[in-house]
Amino acid sequence: MQERLKELQGEALEKVSAAMDLKELNDIRVAYLGKKGPITEVLKGMGKLSAEERPKMGALANEVRDQITQGITAKQVQLEEAQIQAKLAAETIDVTLPGRPVHTGNHHSLTRVVEEIEDLFIGMGYTVAEGPEVEKDYYNFEALNLPKGHPARDMQDSFYITEDILLRTHTSPVQARTMEKHEGKGPVKIICPGKVFRRDNDDATHSHQFMQIEGLVIDENIRMTDLKGTLEVFAKKMFGEEREIRLRPSFFPFTEPSVEMDISCMICSGEGCNVCKKTGWIEILGAGMVHPNVLEMAGFDSKKYTGFAFGMGAERIAMLKYGVDDIRHFYTNDSRFLKQFSIHE
């Protein structure tokens, strides 16, 4: 019996040491230490032993059990440790691998141009004024010396919502609203960026929705030379110090006299090319001295106050600045176009 117990101990510990995983180890434990295991089987024969031998054999059986249990516990710790190490090895993070790039958004090229123009004028003492995109006919036309039925209204085909409300066709109504708020007291010095809408057919240079930036200065003794000097500073800062400007007579009902401003072509420097249609000049904005009727309608004394105003299309400025050949690129959201203006690349 003694020999058999020792034999079982050796056999069990050998299997324990060869066990490959925790399941196999558990099977060994159940097989050798379980109620139906060989040790229990051997102990059933204890009844045949003498009273002297019985406790000795009992002690030996317990010792064999303890040895096997200890062997299993030690092996279990070993296998669990190996399992953790294998898991760690499989999940190793290679910190030298390059990270996945995070795609960050960007200000739209038009927003950037508008902000650049705003900053430029803020630097000259202007403040930014805004007005509603859904506008009253009164501010969009009448207060700007364009009474109902005036033929010049046709210059700006409009989206009407009711007979008296429309989507503003230009940013000039912000002038009218701001002047009204000033209640006849100067100075006024504002720059007004915003969306405007016209029933124009979309093509390479026209859009039914576009951005305008309006400027207005009203004070005593404001002269045409102030307008010219201001626009010259703007043109040089925006398109380069070597740019020249020229003013051509034009017509707007809300300014008198009215002009259109051209800048010397930045592509050919005035030699003549396709961009300037061989003239050497590119038209960029409309401007003029605020019409006395407009001043009076807003409550300003036109004998005391004079002023100038100008208005430009922001897309036009952006197209010239960045060499964009079609206005529709600004609105079709092709990421290949938008990415070219990314400050992150």
Ligand code: FA5
């Ligand atoms: C005006 O809208 C006047 N309110 C500008 C002004 C303000 C004159 C203050 C005098 C004093 P005009 O209709 O020319 O003017 O438009 C101004 C600019 O808007 C144009 O030079 C052009 O760059 C842009 N523009 C006009 N129509 C479109 C269009 N459909 N798509 C894109 N840009 C346009």
